[in-house]
Amino acid sequence: MKPILVCLLAGLGHYVVLPCSAEPASVGPGRQDCDAAVGQARAVAAALPAEDISRYFAERDLYQAMVEAGNGEFDECLELAARAADELRTRRHELPPGEKLKVLRADE
Numbered sequence: 609m610k611p612i613l614v615c616l617l618a619g620l621g622h623y624v625v626l627p628c629s630a631e632p633a634s635v636g637p638g639r640q641d642c643d644a645a646v647g648q649a650r651a652v653a654a655a656l657p658a659e660d661i662s663r664y665f666a667e668r669d670l671y672q673a674m675v676e677a678g679n680g681e682f683d684e685c686l687e688l689a690a691r692a693a694d695e696l697r698t699r700r701h702e703l704p705p706g707e708k709l710k711v712l713r714a715d716e
Contacts, residue, residue: 637682645689646673652696661701661709666692 649670656663673688695701703709 637686639677639682642673642677642682642685642689645686645693646670646677649689649692649696652693656696659708661703662695662699664709664711665701666695669695 649666653663653666653670669688669692673685673692676682676684676688
């Protein structure tokens with residue numbers, strides 16, 4: 609016969625007996641998951657020309673993804689990496705022929 613783990617929950621003078629899980633709670637994404645997602649998106653971005661506007665926006669998302677990873681926010685990191693990958697896949701941003709994206713520095 610297999611033993612059953614039970615948990616006693618006490619609150620407001622009442623006790624509740626519930627089955628407990630002997631397995632650890634599922635762990636969310638970690639640093640390795642984030643690094644892999646960002647690395648895959650960066651490889652796709654690197655294949656585009658440096659002046660491609662979709663690449664520019666994707667690289668901003670990837671930068672922010674790594675900031676979030678540094679803060680231990682791996683869910684947000686994966687979301688930003690997915691957004692960057694979507695930007696690279698769909699190429700939502702385009703400039704008319706002859707126009708360029710000019711990114712101003714803080715001192716300009």
